[in-house]
Amino acid sequence: MNRFWSVLFLLVPVLGIASVLMAMYGVAPLESAWLPKSLSQAGDTIDQLFNGIHLLAAFILAGTVFTIGWALWRFSDRGNSDAKALYITHNTKLEITWTVIPALILVFLAFFQMKSWAENKMNRPTVTVDGVSSFKPPMVMVKAKRFGWEFYYAGDDGIVETEDDIFVENLLVLPAGEEIVLQMESRDVIHSFYVPELRLKQDIVPGMTQFVWFNAREEKEIEIMCTELCGWGHYMMKADLNFVSRAEFDAWIADQKSAYSPEFKKAAEPTASLRTTNVLPSAELLGAAQTAVGIEN
Amino acid sequence: MAEASVENSIAPDRKGNAVSRFVWTYVFATDHKVIGLQFLFSSLIWFFVGGFLALAVRWQLAWPWSDMPIFGHMLFAESGGQMSPGFYNMLFTMHATIMIFFVIIPILAGAFGNYLIPLMVGAEDMAFPRLNMLSYWFMWPAFACIILSFFMPEYGASAGWTSYPPLSVFQGDAQSLWLLAMVFVGISSMMGSINYLTTIIQMRAPGMTMFRMPMTVWGMFITAIMQAFALPVLTAALLMQLSDRLLMTGFFLPENIAVNNGVATSGGGQVLLWQHLFWFYSHPAVYIMILPAMGMVSDIISCFSRKPLFGYRPMVYSITAIAGLGFIVWGHHMFISGMNHTLAMSFMVSTMLIALPSGIKVFNWIGTLWGGKLQLTTPMLFCVGFVSMFVIGGLSGIVMSAPPVDIVIHDTYYIVAHLHYVLFASSVLGVLGAIYFWFPKMFGRMMNERLGKIHFFLTFIFLNGTFFPMHFLSRMPRRVADPYIYEGLKDLLPLNQFMTICAIGMGLTQLIFVANFFGSMFFGAKAGRNPWNANTLEWTTASPPPHGNFDVQPIVRRGPYEYSHPDTECDFFPQTKTS
Structure with a gap:
């Protein structure tokens, strides 16, 4: 029964990532889901960000939820009923690692998208007439x-x-x-x-x-x-x-x-009239x- | 409920006939445990009301303008049972309002906060028992307002739970009742949070230092601080909108908008001011709705892994960081609201930063599971479900924190998917896990494990079937009664029908929980003091605990997570046990 539950949790990243990839690359039955074809250059840039961040998210989802499912498979108490759980309270190196690496990824993401935002919302087009x-x-x-x-x-x-x-x-x-x-x-x-x-x-x-x-x-x-x-x-x-x-x-x-x-x-x-609703x-x-x-x- | 605890909880001069005894024990109760149960029962009742509203929303999206089952012919006899577009707006408005303000916040802070804080810190009751009673009783005017609003001409408020003016200012009278109800809920939460803060700071048992408190108490503590700081802003905003509606002021009304066959007489206000004030509360509220659940999940996972919580201090610091950052990210709800576009950049950075402490929590939960001796009981399954679903909700949060991407997915079903993964698939799974875990303490009997596991399995399958496909509807706007009016959305109908069928399945699954809850209350196996072999203080007293909680003053000798300690024979080491 414990194996049953670990398989259930392992299904989450498998199905989740499969469906994200199907939607991203237009595979049936999700070929028409997600976004319609972009009509503009600015839209293409947003699509690249959209797909890129989703791929990154899918990668992290795979890593974390697969580890959860694997931990359930490996450590649920069947078979090792005499053994005690490990007594580990913390690990500072691990904590620093899993703080710094995501931080670097997020800083990169933050700077990477600023240009697209500026093009879409801040840099209003200009015209030059007589040098002005x-x-x-x-x-x-x-x-x-x-x-x-x-x-x-x-x-x-x-x-x-x-x-x-x-x-x-x-x-x-x-x-x-x-x-x-x-x-x-x-x-x-x-x-x-x-x-x-x-x-x-x-x-x-x-x-x-x-x-x-x-x-x-x-x-x-x-x-x-x-x-x-x-x-x-x-x-x-x-x-x-x-x-x-x-x-x-x-x-x-x-x-x-x-x-x-x-x-x-x-x-x-x-x-x-705003109050006339019919x-x-x-x-x-x-x-x-x-x-x-x-x-x- | 055990008779002994009832007898104990009555002051001697109030021993009268059965009716007055019942009233003084269960209605005007000052015992934190009874108040906690009052919050629990009223929230669970509202949970089903809110669920019904959600199913009606799903019905309309799957079979638009068809006869609504059961209620359709009662409400819309003249149209043959087909709902009106205004009624649809009411449905999603009231679904969100009820689920957020009457279910998740009161069940986390009100029910579990009240029940667990004094027990877990070793206090005999809350610091202010009468204020505590008042905080529950302030929920009832709110309930009355909302129930009354269902009988108004529009069947209730219909400007969305965010109530953006000017629309909300020009809605019918149900909107005024909605605003009043929110004011009452705010007052109730405020009284609760003052009580929690005082109790946690002042009434901890000897030896219970701050860093020996269970994560549940930390979650409640930080949540109470957030509520105390954020609620005054919401209350002020609610009263301002009420005054715009009733006293013809113009806090949120600009000049020259067409109102009531003419131009608005008042004016000079700022429409975006409401959004800033509202989200200054409502973004912290998102964390108010999950931090207590995170705390409870940490305790439950540690207990059923038979292993210390991995990185207790980083867990405490990350909760604190989430709360602190939670106050400076509200603008990410407003990226395309017309707010200065430069501001979006700073809100984007603070929003992305919040992913760090959230990630730290997930990694530490996995670290707790790793190398443990896992017992996959029902509460444990719900909590592992919480963690894996929170990963999905957190990751879609990173996607939408990028402002260029948010241009596309703002106000679409992608957002609906995200918020349900955080609020339903995380918070509600955590709450259900907590109910299965602390039910033996509350009622002295165990819940049925087999039914619990079936409940978990079906809920888990159906919630993913309902909410995961919403990620793929990132071109379908939310709050639209009939999306198929757009040519470009017509092909989404089959997917919507699939989600509705899953939602109905999820609704029916909860009946198993109801049966299990009430059946176990009367027929469950007797629990004893410590059925899960857990370490924290509440398990050292009787189930249910008597008035005053502890037979002897607990002396705390160690932290709450000393499971499988190498120096002990058994795999748990209660906080009070002498070594």
């Missing part, structure tokens, strides 16, 4: 609200939050292969902007302005998820994100401009906006 370097202006202003996404594209002036912004709801179309900056604000509660394929997530906090940037290398249709609980309709707060070629993007923007008028924008101003504000508002500009569904 400044932050790259955002292409789209994202306004998160219960329970939908508003996107305001910079109009001809190239600046968001001006009169000529182009408004689109729950659909973000962007050119692939270009560095894009988004500015994000919330109209009501905290939301979070999550695109798994871009390895991109940022909370959008009311009263604060956030910037995110990315460069998608392929044309692809993916989704934006809200990952911060924002109320009863949190689960349906999604938007489509389409990466298209530059030419398609220009044509699409031109289409939006022609459909665009000041009345549309006015009707889209939010008046949603109506989806975005659908209601979109209907009002469509009526205002005379669009039939």
Whole structure:
């Protein structure tokens, strides 16, 4: 019976590591689990860290839990009922060893990942005009609200939050292969902007302005998820994100401009109530906006 | 329960009829053992309530919008038994709230802290018995608030157990009850921790130096210090949110957010302030929920290895280090919250540092097993389960302490996997092991070993079946009522169904424990004073111990881990035994 329990504990590292490796290298039945294929260079770097730390963790899991299972197999009392347990109270050298080696590994990890964090969250892209370097202006202003996404594209002036912004709801179309900056604000509660394929997530906090940037290398249709609980309709707060070629993007923007008028924008101003929990504000508002500009569904 | 101890625990002037005797003994008890059992029973009842809520969450994730069994038709008659999205938000909010504040913290600090501290340090009771009684009774207003909140229009608070404003400020009245309940729980914990600290510092038996205390007492001691320092911050934050809700202040509300058909009238507050205050308590709370279990597991593993705890002092220092570092890592819950991104780097370093003392503990537990004469009893199996599951939970903690990786896995099921490996697969397994270990002391009878081992085996299998696959859902956001609304998540449905089936199995397995617990209480084999041949002081007195705990004042002559000492005949050497 003692052998039975040691096998049970030995199964933990065996199955655990097997399934981690299966997910990492796309082996059935876990081939589609874990993360979708990365769409950006920054995402690749995060994937390398993700996989690297998991391999390290799998190695440590194997070492420790295998030792536990082996100790159970070897030292459970069957067969040596006369023998006494070893009387060992401590071993300072061992303690120092298993403190210093993990410490070195962790220090390495800590420094190794700083660059990736800085690229993703701190080094906002810049542009240099006439020798003067400044932050790259955002292409789209994202306004998160219960329970939908508003996107305001910079109009001809190239600046968001001006009169000529182009408004689109729950659909973000962007050119692939270009560095894009988004500015994000919330109209009501905290939301979070999550695109798994871009390895991109940022909370959008009311009263604060956030910037995110990315460069998608392929044309692809993916989704934006809200990952911060924002109320009863949190689960349906999604938007489509389409990466298209530059030419398609220009044509699409031109289409939006022609459909665009000041009345549309006015009707889209939010008046949603936070306490009204049975109506989806975005659908209601979109209907009002469509009526205002005379669009039939 | 032995009649003798009941008789002894009544003051002479309170000997009346049976009813008043029962009330004074079990309801208004000042005996630390009765208070410990009160905490134990109320926590176990809430454990089943919280478990039901978890199963309802799993039901929705496996078969979304289908008829919920049993409760569906009672609550949602008009939709034919299908839960509403708001109800789903209530389910995970209340599951977490109940499991954290009504189960794990009270069962560790309240039940085992109360029961074991005076017995293990050789004191006749807590330093402040009446304060102790009050600390249990402050749980009841909290229970009342939470029970009442289930009958509010939204069926309870639904802003998540983290209650981030502004959402929580604009929730219905159930949220106010939730906040009040948390204030009461905090007051209860505060009174408990003051009592534990005073008892441990002032009332140790002669010879019981700090470094002769069992690890259980060390775990409780450090936990009490953490609670005493962290709780005031949480209480202040709770009252601030309550005042934002009821008095129209704006601690957590910025200007110009759309509220109630207009712009919020108050403002000028900071949304992130709540997150800082909340996590300043709630990250230490993570360690409050595991350090006592680590202490108990250390004692149990040493006892059933028949071998001294390997590296007693490093174990004490590492608990202290975990507690100290625990106060400077709260920002790792906020890497992508919009907090200054530079701060993430310093929180990352302190978070990684905490892996060191945690690793030291694991290595020392393995060192204790190595070369021992292992007895694989039920409590031992649960404790070895604790160690191996804690390794998984700790390692996934290192993965997410890396901020770039956390960008991907923050607020996804990966986090849910991690926290359940630490809180359920570690803390709860440790608690179950401790119940099997100290049950003979509490009730004078042994629990059934065969049922205990079946309970362990099924729990161990099902918990891994439920929680391990969650690691692979690192693109599925948590707190989403219907993830399959996203094209990219539709393929995760079969995996979710598998996890739900395992979760239901795990829930049913706990019925074996209930049967064993109550069956053994009445029909178990008589235990005697020291059924496990353990060294610590609680095993030198009767089972269950009488009022006042010890027949004679215990004199402590050695540390608690002198198992298989070369100079002794038998393989244990109680702390009080004269050589």
